[in-house]
Amino acid sequence: MSTATSRRNLLIFAPLGVALAGGTGFYLMLRGLQDGSFNPRGVPSVLIGRTVPEFSLPPLESSGLPTLASADLLNLPGPVVVNFWASWCVPCIIEHPHLMALHRRGVPVYGVNYKDRANDAQAFLTRHGNPYTRLGMDQPGRVAIDWGVYGVPETYILDRQGVVRWRWAGPITPELMSQDVNPLLDRLRA
Amino acid sequence: MKRLALVLALLASPALAQIGDTTYRLEDPTQEQRAREIGRELRCLVCQNQSIEDSDASLARDLRLLVREQIAAGASNDEVMRFVHQRYGDFVLLRPPVNTATLLLWATPVLALAGGLFAIWRIRRRGAAAAAGVGEVELTEAERARLAQIVPAPDSKGDHRA
Missing domain, CATH: 1.10.8.640 (Cytochrome C biogenesis protein)
Structure with a gap:
């Protein structure tokens, strides 16, 4: 009789336990939202661990930059960053200084200009600076669809073999730079 | 208009x-x-x-x-x-495919149903056990004596219904 009673007494704590577990989960979600590690709307990239699909893009003539094709993303001397952007995209302006910083540090940043006009893209680069060593124009947005891009900006990090190791949908933040981008680039360069 | x-x-x-x-x-x-x-x-x-x-x-x-x-x-x-x-x-895909990541999602209705049936079974069994217990357990001598104190035996002369 006494074991049954004590078991029933323990059962009283069950709702408390459920509430505690739920509360902990909710707290972790909120913290993740704050530091950017949890994104409920985030779509995981299918490309992680794979090489990029085959493509070739026209260049932005006025920039004089070489264009970008899938062949340029194989057998590389080191990791590269591929950034989808557009002049009409406000978060692209926010993340732009980080791309410039990567460029200054000698990390190749390749750009794919998404659904943009050549003049507008050029004006953006003239005004904010050009971080790209290669730049392709994807006006129809078809290459972006092949990559699984669902908005700009989106940033990918590829290793020497051209395998996608990291993808971020949204602007790059200082936290992302110090927690994800820089450590990964260091590791891939080693 | x-x-x-x-x-x-x-x-x-x-x-x-x-x-x-x-x-x-x-x-x-x-x-x-x-x-x-x-x-x-x-x-x-x-x-x-x-x-x-x-x-x-x-x-x-x-x-x-x-x-x-x-x-x-x-x-x-x-x-x-x-x-x-x-x-x-x-x-x-708006209709998620069945794979290891979505197995729990797809199994939830079955698990909920199974959980409900289990709860019903447990409650019924407990009820049946309790009902069975009342009829079968014999009273000890001490309990019988105490019961006689409280409730007069059916053949006693006392008439407390009056």
Whole structure:
């Protein structure tokens, strides 16, 4: 009789336990939202661990930059960053200084200009600076669809073999730079 | 009269919105029907709780066009779905596929039902056990004596009903 009673007494704590577990989960979600590690709307990239699909893009003539094709993303001397952007995209302006910083540090940043006009893209680069060593124009947005891009900006990090190791949908933040981008680039360069 | 016209116009606007994007329509009505069926199964990744057929986002428009292009080129429904799934993963499918990551999701109704049945079975068994216990357990001598103290024996002369 006494074991049954004590078991029933323990059962009283069950709702408390459920509430505690739920509360902990909710707290972790909120913290993740704050530091950017949890994104409920985030779509995981299918490309992680794979090489990029085959493509070739026209260049932005006025920039004089070489264009970008899938062949340029194989057998590389080191990791590269591929950034989808557009002049009409406000978060692209926010993340732009980080791309410039990567460029200054000698990390190749390749750009794919998404659904943009050549003049507008050029004006953006003239005004904010050009971080790209290669730049392709994807006006129809078809290459972006092949990559699984669902908005700009989106940033990918590829290793020497051209395998996608990291993808971020949204602007790059200082936290992302110090927690994800820089450590990964260091590791891939080693 | 003017007011009535306005009310009618306002009532009609959702109906007009239902017609949707007419830019990309296949000539062949059966092909267009197939394109819509596929489109309703694909999530718009920008607005996320709408299908690409319902969404006005530019990516949804692009995907609508892409679905129609592939159908016009002779692709089967499965081929079109696979094409989009290969690029955007499980997330793009409004009906999630059964795999290790979604097993719990799909099993939830079965698990909930099983849990309910188990609870009912437990409660019933406990009730039956309690009912059975009352009839079968013999009273000890001490209990019998105490009971006799409280309740007079049926053959006693005392008449407390009076």
